[in-house]
Amino acid sequence: MAHVTIKGLHKHFGAVHVVKGIDLAIADGEFTVLVGPSGCGKSTLLRTVAGLEQASEGTIEIGGKVVNDIRPRDRDVAMVFQDYALYPHMTVAQNIGFGLRARNFPKPEIETRVKRAAKMLNIDQLLDRLPRQLSGGQRQRVAIGRAIVRNPQIFLFDEPLSNLDAQLRDEMRSEIKRLHQELGATMIYVTHDQIEAMTLADRIVLMNAGQIEQSGTPLELYERPRTRFVAGFLGSPKINFIKARLENAGIVFADGQALGLPAADAQRYAAHAGKPVIFGIRPQHIDRAPMTGSPHIKSTVDLVQPTGARTYVTFAIGGEPVMAELDAHDAGKPGDEIAIALDLAHFLLIDPESGNVLGR
Amino acid sequence: MTKGLFTRANIARTLLLGFFLLFTFAPLYWMFITSIKPSDDYLAVPPVWFPAEPTMLHYTAALFAYRGLDGLINSVIISAAATLLSTVLGTLMAYSLARFNTGGQHLSFWVLSQRFLPPIAIVLPIFLIYRAVGLHDTHLGLIIAYTVFTLPVTVWMMFAYFRQMPKSLEEAALVDGCTRWQSLWRVAIPLAMPGIVAAAVFAFIACWTEFFFALILTSQTAFTLPTVFRAFLGFQGAQYGEASALAMVSLVPSIILGILAQRHLVRGLTLGAVRG
Amino acid sequence: MSAPATRFDTLSEWSDRHFKWLLVAPAVLLILALSVYPLLFSVWVLFVNYDFTVPGHGFVGLRNFTRVLADPVARWSLWVTVLLSTINVAIEFLLGLALALAMVKNFRGRGLIMSLLIIPLFISPVIVGQAWALLLQRPFGPTNYVLSQILGFEVTIGWLTQAPWNFIALVLADVWQWTPFMFVILLAGLTAIPPNLYEAAELDGVDGWRAFWWITLPQLGPMIMLAITFRILDAVRLFDTIFVMTGGGPGTNTYSSSFYLYTLGFTQFHLSEATAGAWMFLVITAILITFLVRRLLKAEPT
Numbered sequence: 001m002a003h004v005t006i007k008g009l010h011k012h013f014g015a016v017h018v019v020k021g022i023d024l025a026i027a028d029g030e031f032t033v034l035v036g037p038s039g040c041g042k043s044t045l046l047r048t049v050a051g052l053e054q055a056s057e058g059t060i061e062i063g064g065k066v067v068n069d070i071r072p073r074d075r076d077v078a079m080v081f082q083d084y085a086l087y088p089h090m091t092v093a094q095n096i097g098f099g100l101r102a103r104n105f106p107k108p109e110i111e112t113r114v115k116r117a118a119k120m121l122n123i124d125q126l127l128d129r130l131p132r133q134l135s136g137g138q139r140q141r142v143a144i145g146r147a148i149v150r151n152p153q154i155f156l157f158d159e160p161l162s163n164l165d166a167q168l169r170d171e172m173r174s175e176i177k178r179l180h181q182e183l184g185a186t187m188i189y190v191t192h193d194q195i196e197a198m199t200l201a202d203r204i205v206l207m208n209a210g211q212i213e214q215s216g217t218p219l220e221l222y223e224r225p226r227t228r229f230v231a232g233f234l235g236s237p238k239i240n241f242i243k244a245r246l247e248n249a250g251i252v253f254a255d256g257q258a259l260g261l262p263a264a265d266a267q268r269y270a271a272h273a274g275k276p277v278i279f280g281i282r283p284q285h286i287d288r289a290p291m292t293g294s295p296h297i298k299s300t301v302d303l304v305q306p307t308g309a310r311t312y313v314t315f316a317i318g319g320e321p322v323m324a325e326l327d328a329h330d331a332g333k334p335g336d337e338i339a340i341a342l343d344l345a346h347f348l349l350i351d352p353e354s355g356n357v358l359g360r
Numbered sequence: 361m362t363k364g365l366f367t368r369a370n371i372a373r374t375l376l377l378g379f380f381l382l383f384t385f386a387p388l389y390w391m392f393i394t395s396i397k398p399s400d401d402y403l404a405v406p407p408v409w410f411p412a413e414p415t416m417l418h419y420t421a422a423l424f425a426y427r428g429l430d431g432l433i434n435s436v437i438i439s440a441a442a443t444l445l446s447t448v449l450g451t452l453m454a455y456s457l458a459r460f461n462t463g464g465q466h467l468s469f470w471v472l473s474q475r476f477l478p479p480i481a482i483v484l485p486i487f488l489i490y491r492a493v494g495l496h497d498t499h500l501g502l503i504i505a506y507t508v509f510t511l512p513v514t515v516w517m518m519f520a521y522f523r524q525m526p527k528s529l530e531e532a533a534l535v536d537g538c539t540r541w542q543s544l545w546r547v548a549i550p551l552a553m554p555g556i557v558a559a560a561v562f563a564f565i566a567c568w569t570e571f572f573f574a575l576i577l578t579s580q581t582a583f584t585l586p587t588v589f590r591a592f593l594g595f596q597g598a599q600y601g602e603a604s605a606l607a608m609v610s611l612v613p614s615i616i617l618g619i620l621a622q623r624h625l626v627r628g629l630t631l632g633a634v635r636g
Numbered sequence: 637m638s639a640p641a642t643r644f645d646t647l648s649e650w651s652d653r654h655f656k657w658l659l660v661a662p663a664v665l666l667i668l669a670l671s672v673y674p675l676l677f678s679v680w681v682l683f684v685n686y687d688f689t690v691p692g693h694g695f696v697g698l699r700n701f702t703r704v705l706a707d708p709v710a711r712w713s714l715w716v717t718v719l720l721s722t723i724n725v726a727i728e729f730l731l732g733l734a735l736a737l738a739m740v741k742n743f744r745g746r747g748l749i750m751s752l753l754i755i756p757l758f759i760s761p762v763i764v765g766q767a768w769a770l771l772l773q774r775p776f777g778p779t780n781y782v783l784s785q786i787l788g789f790e791v792t793i794g795w796l797t798q799a800p801w802n803f804i805a806l807v808l809a810d811v812w813q814w815t816p817f818m819f820v821i822l823l824a825g826l827t828a829i830p831p832n833l834y835e836a837a838e839l840d841g842v843d844g845w846r847a848f849w850w851i852t853l854p855q856l857g858p859m860i861m862l863a864i865t866f867r868i869l870d871a872v873r874l875f876d877t878i879f880v881m882t883g884g885g886p887g888t889n890t891y892s893s894s895f896y897l898y899t900l901g902f903t904q905f906h907l908s909e910a911t912a913g914a915w916m917f918l919v920i921t922a923i924l925i926t927f928l929v930r931r932l933l934k935a936e937p938t
Binding site: 372373376377380381383384385386387390391394402403405406407449450452453456457459460462463471473474477478479480481482484485486487489504505507508511515539540541565568569570571575576585586589592593603604607610611614615617618619622625626629630633634635 | 648651652655656657659660662663664666667670671673674675677678681686731734735738739749750751752753754755756757758759760761762763764766767768770771775776777778781812815817820821824825859862863866869872873875876879880883893894897898901902907910911914915917918921925
Binding site for chain 2: 047050051052071072073077078079081082083085086087088089098099100102103146150156
């Protein structure tokens with residue numbers, strides 16, 4: 001186990017600049033998830049840590065030692081690949097033991113270690129099978145077994161669950177989380193799936209266009225995003241962004257409806273008064289309000305999508321579609337006039353030009 | 361349109377295929393018959409379509425009196441050695457080109473262009489150099505020539521093969537603790553085996569059937585099977601049986617190999633440009 | 637888990653770092669030695685006297701070129717090469733396309749017929765020439781006899797010795813050997829055309845010949861280019877069957893360029909002249925390659 005320090009890392013593929021200056025310190029035993037849209041450079045960053053790609057600029061340290069010029073085999077890392085990368089010509093036992101054989105471990109030790117790893121992952125009855133005789137979930141377990149058997153300093157996961165169907169994915173996700181708790185090893189995990197990121201991570205590193213957009217605990221990123229991109233990436237259904245103006249009294253939407261801000265907030269945003277802003281609010285923080293009484297916004301239900309306990313309801317505010325997550329019995333039907341209450345304890349104001357969240 | 365056995369399209373297809381199969385087998389059949397036909401039947405009118413008393417005489421004559429056996433042995437040695445060399449070197453090079461884009465497009469197209477050089481342009485200077493360094497009419501000389509002559513096809517076939525193999529297996533091996541060489545030897549090569557065998561088969565057939573280089577670069581010692589046919593030219597009429605017998609000996613192994621590797625034929629013929 | 641470094645480790649690291657070049661080195665060196673070096677060497681041969689009938693290697697300027705250019709046989713052989721390769725490739729293409737169309741749908745015995753049709757590809761051209769010579773040769777071959785029976789009068793064609801029959805004989809042998817080449821590639825192209833294209837076309841009322849012209853041919857286009865390009869580049873080397881069947885004869889009637897250069901170099905031993913001719917032939921081929929391969933890359937089949 002070891003900590004990882006990345007300083008000023010750049011990676012070019014020919015003329016394409018994929019990783020644009022990453023600084024990142026990962027603590028010993030931490031579960032770090034690199035997340036971001038496809039093409040954001042997260043996989044490249046991971047592969048550079050593994051040594052499968054050469055850094056164009058900057059350094060990577062593992063356990064305090066610069067490893068830029070060290071081959072993958074000497075970095076003492078293990079990696080689980082998206083397509084599992086099981087050796088089709090070897091049995092499960094040979095697959096799991098391959099790394100130990102490549103390092104010339106004595107046979108009996110390989111055997112005990114393989115058995116122990118297989119037992120941990122519940123695949124000890126499959127040891128004599130070939131990869132093609134296994135299901136997707138079993139293959140993934142073998143791939144993980146191949147990583148843990150070597151007891152490496154660092155585990156790297158490159159979108160390991162994206163080839164599995166939804167149910168297996170949930171199951172394997174819990175499995176990986178449990179594994180991290182048992183082994184307490186440093187793990188770096190790449191995914192484009194925000195739910196995986198939220199559920200697994202001690203710390204999320206959200207990447208965009210080759211740079212780190214924000215990093216922190218899952219809740220930090222969810223509740224206090226620094227940019228519009230972060231707010232929009234995490235959370236499901238997606239956060240609503242509504243164009244508006246910030247006036248002294250509060251927020252004014254394009255259709256003229258206004259929302260008074262609490263005095264503390266009004267003061268906080270005073271510097272931006274009179275300017276256009278983007279008002280961000282998550283579907284979970286929108287509710288139906290009684291038609292009279294407390295401050296509310298009026299709209300007409302446009303679309304209703306029941307999911308069971310909760311129902312997603314779409315309507316427009318200031319001409320822009322807004323989704324709310326409502327109680328199933330509260331949803332109404334298309335065409336209904338409704339009054340909407342916005343939970344002003346949980347909203348964001350974003351500068352439309354820079355995309356930065358204001359007041360932070 | 362009526363569907364059935366006797367649609368116009370079906371009849372046309374049967375006729376075309378029937379005619380073409382006849383066209384394909386007529387020369388082979390006649391050659392086979394000639395190889396077992398007593399010399400007395402050569403000029404009979406009407407022609408003898410199947411000899412009353414088949415004979416193996418031409419085979420023994422071709423193999424021993426005309427040194428066909430020596431040619432056969434030379435062909436086996438030279439084709440096998442050149443195939444081995446070409447497959448090993450070609451596979452290594454192809455791996456480098458496919459995985460590291462070594463030398464960019466220039467290197468791979470340079471290798472490809474070798475395939476299309478007219479042999480006459482190459483063989484003249486090789487002949488002069490071989491005579492000067494003593495490689496003329498040696499097994500080694502022809503082995504080297506055949507290795508170079510088959511390399512472009514091997515490289516391109518294997519290049520295409522490695523390209524369609526996932527890279528992640530070899531990367532997993534690297535992370536698992538292999539050196540580059542170990543990941544090549546323990547993972548990539550075993551997985552590419554079907555392609556390597558196919559490439560080897562086509563290289564072997566190419567060497568086995570090659571005539572032009574052998575004609576110019578060998579004479580009395582390292583001559584291969586196809587060049588033995590020189591002995592039968594010019595003496596009109598006398599050695600039909602021997603020539604046919606030798607031809608049968610030569611074509612049987614390459615046909616068998618070719619049909620066994622049939623699945624890879626399209627890749628072989630198009631240097632991997634088309635997947636069969 | 638890392639062990640202390642040994643000398644072996646240093647070597648292994650060095651060879652890993654230069655891995656990609658170490659892999660290509662042997663093949664590249666061999667090609668350099670046996671293809672590039674001889675070509676460079678031959679550049680010297682071009683301008684000197686390298687002739688087994690004349691001693692010494694004196695500088696002769698461009699004489700080797702002018703002699704070949706002035707030789708009517710050289711020009712005739714180039715013409716023969718162009719004529720034969722055009723006719724051969726054209727016939728092989730049409731026949732190969734017809735066969736591919738006949739074989740594209742599955743039917744009983746298709747696998748077996750497939751295996752039988754490709755047999756000529758695995759036979760030495762020398763033997764192909766030999767087989768056709770046996771079949772055609774007068775008076776041994778049965779061809780004239782069969783033709784006499786069919787036509788009802790005595791046929792006495794000298795297939796290997798009389799123009800234009802000797803050309804027809806050479807075309808027969810080449811078509812026999814290489815039609816399967818076209819067939820195999822075009823069949824691969826045909827099977828790769830998605831069937832739903834034809835289904836969609838049928839819904840639009842397009843079938844039969846129009847489907848062939850509007851769907852099959854355009855879809856097959858890149859594959860046709862590829863097959864014809866590869867075939868032409870081989871067809872212009874024509875040598876083996878001529879060597880066996882006609883010996884270039886009668887006289888120099890069926891000399892191809894390769895055959896002409898071979899006799900010039902290896903039966904008359906005018907090696908310098910042959911080299912000069914070979915270089916001119918190389919340049920012509922190189923132009924052809926550049927032209928064809930560039931068009932091929934434009935139509936890149938994937």
